[in-house]
Structure formats: C-alpha cells, structure tokens
Amino acid sequence: MARDEGGEGANIQRLLASLIGEELAKALGDLGENELVLEGVEISADELEFIIQPPAVPKVIPKPEVVAKPRELLAEKFEIPKMEWTGSVVEVKLGATRSEGGTRGNTIIIGGEKAPAFYTFIENPKHRPAISLDIFDTKIRLAKAVRLAYQDVLDNPPEWARMCVEKYGADMVNLHLVSIDPLIEDTPPSKAAETVAEVLEAVSVPLCIGGCGDPVKDLKVFKKIAEDFKGERLLINSVTLDMDIAKAGKMIGETGHAVIAFTSMDLNHARELNRKLYDYVPKDSIVMDTTTAALGYGLDYAFTIMERARLAALMGDEELQHPISSGSTNAWAAREAWKALPPQWGDKLLRGPLWESVTALTLLLAGVDFFMMMHPTAAKTVRTVIDSLSKRIEEIPKDVIYDWITAEV
C-alpha cells in the first residue's frame, strides 16, 4: 500500500511508472510538475499483489485510481498498426485483346492483394474488384425491380449484354447458359456456342460464361465453348468437385481460359478443388467462389468463409491465394428482397436493390474481387464504394463530422 495526499513528487511519478506502464507515466512526466495536479493517488494491496503474479496474458495493466485534472489535453500519438502479411493473392487476367489472341477491347486483372480488403493505411490495392452483370440465355423468373431494369431486352442476350455495358457500366458480362439444363431446354453445346458468339460480338468487355449446374452437361458445353473461343480468355463459371476435374482442368488449361472453382462454404473443399486443378490449370487462371448466401439467409456463413479464406491466403496458405468471386445476385433469393411486406417496410423496388447492395458490400469487405450482380443500382452502388475505398483519402470535409450534431436535415 502506498499513499500520498496531494503530492506531486518524484516518488509518485516513479510509482506510477511501475504501475501504469510507460506510456501514461511518460505523458504525465511530459506535462511538467507545475501543470499536473494530482488530487490523490491510492494504490490498493490487491493491485500490488496482482503485479507480482505472472500474468497469463500480456498487457494486463491494473488501473490505479488516479484522479488528475490536467489543464492541457494529455498528448498521445496514434501509431499505425504494424501488420505483417507474408502471402499475397495471385493476379488473374480476364479477357484478351486482339494482340493477345482474343477480340476484347480491354482486359481486366483481379487479385494481387497483399493486405486485407481496403486496408489502405497499409497500401492501396493494386487492382479494383470487377463487377459483372448477369444475363440469361432464356427467360427466367426475375424480381420485379430487376425485370423493370431490363424489360426490353430480356429475350435478347446480345442486346441485354449491350445494355449492361453501355447503359449500366458493367466491367464484364456474365452470360448464364441456363437453357442447356437437361431439365429445361437441353440446348445443345453448338447452340450455346452461338449465343456466346453473339454476345462476344455485341460487347467488347471480357466475358464470364456460366453453366446450368449439371456437372455432366456443363462440361460438354464448356468444352465446346472453350475450343471455339480459344484465345478469348473467358472466365468459365464453374468447375465443381463433382465434375470430371481432370477433363475440365485439361480442357481449360489447354485452351488458356480462366475458371471459377466453386465450392459450397467449406474451406477444405475449396483447397481440395484448387489443388486438383493445379495439375492442369496455371494458378493465375483460377478464381474461387466459396458460395454467396443472401443477406438474412446465411450471409454470415458466406462472409466468414470468405474472410477466413482471404486472411489465410495473406498468412501464407497457398491453396487459398486466389481472387474470390461472389454471386451477389443470390441476394434476390431472400423474400425480403422481392416480396411486398407490411407498409412500414417500404417500397420493394427500393428494398430489393438495397438488399443486393448490402449483400455485396458486406462480402466486398471480406475480400471479394469479382462480383456477379443483377440490379444496375446495386452494381453502381458497389462500384462507388469500391472506388472510394481503393485509395487512402487525405482531404476530408472534416467539419461535417462535428456539424451534423446541430444540422437541420
């Protein structure tokens, strides 16, 4: 027990230093004797006893009951966090220009991160996440808000693609060949390839080509398309664990396209699929998709799996060092996105696109590099946030941080 009534002597300073750590003690010292009025310092026996215990965890600093009234703010410098990320995400190039053997007007590179998403206090990301908009080769059920955005082009994939790029500013177009499903139209590979040719003709951005989810039929169609459009560096969506991976991998490797490795919310499966693909496909041609669930319908799982994958990659897990893809369009599976709810929950034409936006924005912060989206307003929102977060900002309207308190809005 140590006690000193209203003193300001060196004894107390030393005692404080031993109890409260160097930072505070140094600051107290910095003030100079005349500026510091210690109104009372009391250290209890328990606190002293605690100090001699070997602490189980570093930095358990007991708080002395210091009641000091400084005249000036006690100065402290905030140190930027020290982080060491030893791994990095591979860069994957999508699309190919004429000089590269394709016909695209531009290419897009995703990945390359050396820090968690948008930790721009460490470094600005080298590449910005890309946004593709979905189009379908046959009529499917769409929420009203989505239907309204594309109503004139829904039965015309090339026009739809053009609208995505020219009107809505998509970085890429994501053509889903839903009609190849044996349970829907069972469109043959040759017909599917014709649709791909039409869309390639209609837009000059890189293309992502999606199958129907049937591992046998998808592989047949992907093979035809990969061969017909060799050199375009399409993004094939997707290869799954229940596919003939050797066959799929060999075909993609030989034709030089990129591929999405799709697994269902399980990092071990994601590693396994990537590992199997490495035998045939260069690492810089693999994007991974660990499944996107809608806000309210498992988004927490999707978020945490992606965040874990990315952090593991940055910590050196080589099998997870791939750009991450998210089908944020899945947000529309949430009934809150498309259904009329009681009036207090507002217009579903706003609620739905916001649902997709929030789903995508959440996963953006987990580390997504490639978005497949549906509603143009949601895509534009995510684009705006990406552009803002991709660079460290020095000049801010700092008055607003205080002025909102009194502002009439």
Place this chain on the structure above:
Amino acid sequence: MSIKRVSPMDIYKLLPRTNCGECGESTCMAFAIKLVNMEAVVEQCKPLLTPEYKSGYDQIKSILKPAVAEVTVGVGENAVKIGGEYIMYRHELTYLNPTPIAIDIPDTMPDDAVVERIRKVESLKYNYIGRDIMLDMFAVRCTSNDPELFSKTVKLVTNRTSWPLVLCSLNPKAIEAALKAVADQKPLVYAATVDNWSEMIDLCLRYKVPLTLLSHDLDKLVSLAKTATSMGLEEIALDPGTLPKEYLSHSLNAYTMLRWRACKEGYELAGHPLVGSTVTTWLLVDGDKNEKSWWEACTAANLIVRFVDLIIMHSIEGWAILPLLILRDNIYTDPRKPVSVEPGLRVIGDPDENSPVMFTTNFALTYYTVLSDLEAAKINCYLLVVDTEGLSVESAVAGRKLTADVVAEALKESGVGDKVKHRKLIIPGRASRLSGEIEEVSGWKVLVGPLDSSGIPKFLSEKWPGED
C-alpha cells in the same frame, strides 16, 4: 485476452478446484472451459465471490477482460451494452454485443412530431427466425443550441420511451441541462472534442454517465482517451467520424486501425467501443430523401461489418432499416453454433392419412420461414426436415447436400409412409431439378411446390390432392 487465446488451465488454477457444482458444471475444469469460450460468466462461481478467493477472482477478471471495454448505456431491461468484444475477426471466437442503432431526434422538432417519430421507430419490428428484431435507442440532438429547449425535449423523449438515450451536443451547458433531468437514465453523452473536453469529462464524472470522444484526428482521439481515463472516467467510447460515399475510406480505415490496435496489439487507449454517426450522409450526399437514405443505409452496413459498436442514424425508412437489422443479426450470430434445426418429421397442426407431405431443409431460417407460413395458414400436414447440414434449399441443391438419395433416405427413415395412405411428396420449388430423380429413387410421386413457402396455401388449394 486481447493478443492470444487464454488457455482454460490459466483460469482453472485460479478457481477453487473443489468441483462443488454450484455453477452448474460438474467440474471446475468444465467451468474454466466455458469461461474461456465466453459461454459462462465468472460470477456463476459463488465461492469465488467470497473474500477467501478475492485474489483469484480479480485475476480471472483481468485475464478475461475484453480487448474492447464494455460500456452500458441506459438502465433496466432496455439497457444496451456496447463494446465488450474480444476479437477482431468474427471467426476467431464470436462477436458479443450487437451494434445498437440509435435514431436521431432534433430538439427543434415540434413535440407532436417527436412523439410520432418515437412511435414510428418503435413500431419497426420484424419477425426473423422466430424473434422480433428492432431498433434500439434514440439520439436527441441539440440543434437549437438552447440548453432549456434541449432539456425539455430530452424529458419529453424519456416520458415517451424506455429506450436508452444518446445526448448529442458539443455545448457543455446543453449537456448539463439534460443530465440534470435524465442522468439517472444513464444516457451516453456525445461528445467531447479537443475544444470542450475539460467540461465534458467533468460533467460525466459528476453525473456518472458514459462519454463519447470525437475527433477526426486519431492522435487527438487517443489523446482525449488518455486524458479522460487519467481523470478517472472509465466509460468512454470513441468516434473518429463517419463520412459516406467518396470519403468512406477515412472512416473504415480509422475504425479498422483502432480495432486492430485494441485487439491485436493490446493498446488500451483504442480498447473502447466505437461509435459512428451516419447522419453525416444527410449533409454530404446530394439528391432526394431516398438517395440520402440509401447511402445512409449502405454506410451503416459498412460500419456494422467494420467493427462499429453503436450507430446513430437519421433515416427511418423501413426499406433502409430492415437490411441493417438483419445484417447486424447475421454478423453477431455466434459462428460456432450451427444455424440449423434437428432433422426429422414434424407434425404440423392435426394431419390425417390424406394430409400433404412436404419437405424442407434443416437450415434454421428456411425451417422457421416454412413453419410460420404453414402455421399462419392453419395447414395440417407432415413436414419432413431433411438434413442439409444447415444449408438453404438453393445452396444445398447447388452444393449437392440435397440430392434425391438424401431425400429418399429421409423419407424412408421418417416413417411418414405409415401415417398417410397416399405416396405424394411436395418438394420446394427451388429443388425442382431433383423432381425426376426423387420419384425414381423413392417411388413417391413428386409435386413441385412454390419457390417461396408463402405460396404454399395457394398451391395446396389449387394442386392438392391432385390426381393419383
């Protein structure tokens, strides 16, 4: 607790080690494991609260101290806890105190408008997985700069709601006037800055209420924290300023750095709850009310994901609030607990041998959604809950957790075939691609149901029992 996980042994050796069982666990080791997993509180060990074990108790409290101090705002059953977090990333353990959202009330608003706003905010309740989720607090802003009017409005608000309050003003006189009236409600004061810190800290010490420190400059922010704590004010929160849209990176960087330094580097001055106000959106975003609400919601969503422990908002549009309530719920769900229900056969209502048989997955949300639709429509049926390892229908089909074989096996095991005399199974619309195979493997005739369970009543009235 901030830098690395504590071993249960570190706790065990400080416990009485008598295995008395008073805490509900059979052994002290089992209790120690619960403590390090944040599944029990140390006060459940009654012997530890006696003078004999005071040293052990104090040490356990220190070891288990969260990286982010916990601050309680409000009193009684509506009190909210902010902060109290142990980890940076959700998968490292779990987040503990869901981010409360406070809705602003300017003191220049006419009384009847204030009352109406409170009523409207409190009516925004949504049933999600069997629970009501809703907003949490009110933030009264002194827009008048008149202490008397501020105090009057604060009193009006406390008379009309039992939700906790944030008192927003940079004018110490206004804050003091309000605290005189409602300090016993333990409001959160917002905010102390580099200009008013001395008076604000004094006030909060005197009235024993928590204080938010506000500075866009992180050096100044931690200087405020250092000053407040050295003056003995323990319950503080930090706000580095929230800016939307093109300035968002300022805010996300600040919140991320503060949380990293608290959780990963054990820097105590950053180890306080983080506060963000998205009301700034209304000053910075051009456009109409909807556009401002849109960006406010998007910014708040980013804050929920990036570590913020309390958000002050202006918009009360239902379409903007609902995604935030659900996002917060999702992010603060314990990732260690599967969000699934027991698979098996459920008897809904009072079915007979002609009643429909349908299946869904064991993802809790899917199950409760289907259940509430069936119950609301007073449908009598058998509902087979198929084990999809907690995935929704669509994800389970895509991920091959829901296959014809899985369904056929579940159907057989449930014994529902003995309870009904028909052999017709209604399957979710999102599993329609399995219909042929299910018929083949199970021998039951498949009726493809609606894509959303809200369509079941209509589906049954039109399609059930159908032809044989």
